[in-house]
Amino acid sequence: MKVLGLGLALTAVVSTIEYLAWGPPAVVPAVSFGLLATGIQVVAVWSLKKGLNAPYAELMKRWAVGLGLRMGGVVLFVVAVLVDRALFPPLPAAFGYLGVVVPLLFAETKLAK
Secondary structure, eight states: OHHHHHHHHHHHHHHHHHHHHHOGGGHHHHHHHHHHHHHHHHHHHHHHHHHTTSOHHHHHHHHHHHHHHHHHHHHHHHHHHHHOTTTSOHHHHHHHHHHHHHHHHHHHHHHTO
16 A cells, blocks of 8 residues: 555645646646556555565566556557547657656655565
8 A cells, every 4th residue: 555655645746846847737647647656556566575585487477567558558648638638648658657657667666565
């Protein structure tokens, strides 16, 4: 649950910064992709935890699940920007996703314990 709390806090911080920088149009993409990144990290850490005490091959499978989920987030970003660029401007959407997923990824070594 530490991942969820940290992800929600990061989403709030990133969304506030984007609101101050770009105004109200940046809120929807920032919050949407911040929450997406949080959800992805929660599932990735949960998957990784199950493989930490398993054989190496199982650990790598679980690590690959997290990698695939994060790449799926990038694909969803591209799709959202291509489908509705007015609702999901590229820069706020990218910062919303990366501003949450990257710090959580670096914190993953501590959060997976």
